[in-house]
Amino acid sequence: MISVAKLRMSTAVILIATHSSAYAQPYCPEPLKQHSIVFNDKAALADRFSFRKTINAVLKSQGIAVTKEAAEKLVSTMLSSFVADDFVNRNSQLRMQVSERPMESVLKASDLLDADKPDNPFAMVPVGLFNRLDLVPEDWSDCGEHRIVYTFNKAIDHGNSPPASRMTIIFEARLRNPLGGQIGCQPVAEFWANLSKLADGGVIADELDRFYYTGLSANIGPVVHADNYRFGQVRGNLFVNKVGTSTGPVQWNLREWIITSVDGNSSSFVPVTVKTNPLAELYGAGVPATAAPQARAATVKDEFWREFKGSYLGQLIEFDEVATDKNHKNYDKRLDRTAPEFDLKVFKSYLFSKLGARFDDKFNEFQSSVSPIDNPMGPAIDNTAFKQTVVDPEAARLAKVGVDSTQLVARAAAVTCAGCHNFFKAGPPAGTAPIAKLGAEEILWPASLNFVHIDEKAALSPALTEFFVPFRREQLEKLVCKPSAPITVEQLVATAEVQARDRSILRLQQSIRALAPQTAPLGAGTTGGLISQIQDDREAQRLKPGFFVQNRRSH
Incomplete structure (x- = not known):
């Protein structure tokens, strides 16, 4: 049991170490610029946020040796999930059919990871970073989601038949609150807001690189960490219909995964249900x-x-x-x-x-x-x-x-x-x-860009530019323009207990050896039990009312 007395004694120290400016008047421009919500300078993102860099950072955060083979093995677990024609919903115990994705399943992980070859049509490249602080829960137990969107370098033209192949992978990290309460997320809000002070795309990208891969402090971040894709998710938007001489379906299809390690030596994309999508x-x-x-x-x-x-x-x-x-x-x-x-x-x-x-x-x-x-x-x-x-x-x-x-x-x-x-x-x-x-x-529901909200050229959909971005910008302004209330001891206790539980899950992960998550049924055996425990925690967090958006959805 965590000592409330000890927490009381250390509250001031924690506040100073984590957020020394917590009670200062936050920066408040009028209004914030769009890149405080979405940064879509494709050229500035290219090297700093490469697909390989993100995959390697995930592996490193799990204590897994970062090698070319390990990166390809991790990406291959996503591609192999496209072979399945059904999955079992562990809560309802229903076996639900899915569309087989033969063209995605035969893609090579090495091609997705290799953006250096100009003749590689399947390289995944970064096109946008999205600030989703608007998804914070009402209790501020996390600091919302911070996303990286990857697409093929360009839509792959096959002529008139079949249509061009396209694919989007979105890493949606849910950032844990280091303290609890609004004050714990204030540095994150101020970081995004302060990007409005900057105009040079390279400088903005450097700042975002620090946040995503290093962290704002010892307690906040980095965003790209395996834990954040267990409590967050990775989503795919799929439309690959030709590889070599083989032709597949031309139906847009969206999937969802979490990232976890079940043997301490390798990492996997584990297919999970697509949220807010009842059968x-x-x-x-x-x-x-x-x-x-x-x-x-x-x-x-x-x-x-x-x-x-x-x-x-x-x-x-x-x-x-x-x-x-x-x-x-x-x-x-x-x-x-x-x-x-x-x-x-x-x-x-x-x-x-x-x-x-x-x-x-x-x-x-x-x-x-x-x-x-x-x-x-x-x-x-x-x-x-x-x-x-x-x-x-x-x-x-x-x-x-x-x-x-x-x-x-x-x-x-x-x-x-x-x-x-x-x-x-x-x-x-x-x-x-x-x-x-x-x-x-x-x-009527606002328009996308032909089934995507950011395309291969990093263009944004009308739905984003006209409605979603203005809403999210206004919510961020509310955070940075209004000083947050001091954190309470109760919030510290609750947050510390959550973090202790998370550490116990990680220890359990490291103790399991030689298991194959891609072949084990979810919810069965040691591996399935671990994944179920992770998903129980995710579901409890997901169903909480939101601070800005009562009924939070992932898109």
Whole structure:
């Protein structure tokens, strides 16, 4: 048990050592520049954030010897996961089908890691760094996510048939709070804000290099550390359809992994469910055909309908209810349709950013794609019974905020990965299903760049530039313009206990030898038990309400 008395005695020392400027007036420009939220200078990023450098940093953080072979072995564990045609959801115990990805599975790890050869079309190169402090939980137990996006150096043109191959890998590190409370994350917020003082891309990239690979201090960072991809994740956006003379599917597909070491000598990408992506067939009239066993699938579907009505429906309209509640702590006149100060652009920015639901992981599947079977609004899913049974009984509550049953289901579709990246492409024509309506104006989900939000040239999508970046910038300004409250002893105790638990997990990792995580079922044996323990911790953290965004989603 951690001594509260000892913590009380050392609080001042810890505060000074970790954040000596904690009570100083933070830097507060008006407004922050875009590169305090996303830095997408491709030339400046190229050498400082190479794919190999990130993979090597992950290996080093695990105490694994950094060699060419070790790096290729780690990347190969991601590629080998594309051979599978199903995975087991450890919470629901459903075996859920996924699309085989034959073209991704035959890619060579050495090609993805080698950006030095100009004739290598498959090299992964950095195109953007993203500040996602807006994803901090309400209790400030972590400091949000800090991301690196890699793509092929350019889309690989195959002529008219098949379409160009593309691939994106996003390293989404969830940074642990070294102290607890808002003050523990204040140095991170101020670091990103202070980038607005800089104009030279090379200097900005150098500062970000320090944060990502070295750390801001002995207690904060580095971002690129294996622990941060156990509690965070790595996500892939896949569209490889030709390698050599072989041709594969042309369906966009998104996947998710965590990184962990289970034998102390090697590291693995472990496939996990894609968050906020319930199996789309759960919205349908019948038993989900892509999940087995069927009897269990029917039970899970019943649970999903009950929990959607009891929790998720309310979460999907929570923004609307708060927007008109003058007594709510987060009330903002700019978002209140009945107020003279109402601002439609700000309203959209906040709606798109805050819309979400904290779906239990037992419902999530292992992919999100443009396939009609993965779209709750698509032609392959008959959601009539779902709307009649689950949504329509709440019609009076929905009517108060001006949302109908079709818009409600459209919101559930929009918060999936495929929904955000290419809304309804596989169902109705893109943009025909609104998520809200204000008077005569239908509010449609904002546009991506053909299923990506940052492309191979480091261009940003309209959704980012017009809505998501302005929202995130405003939240960062709130952090750096308002001094944080002093940390409490209770917060120190809670944080220290979390860190002690994390250290015990790491010790357990180092003690396991000669196990093969890619062949062991998740949740079975020593390896599966370790992975389950990690995922339990991740799920508990993920389901916490957010400080800025109540229902946090990963995109």
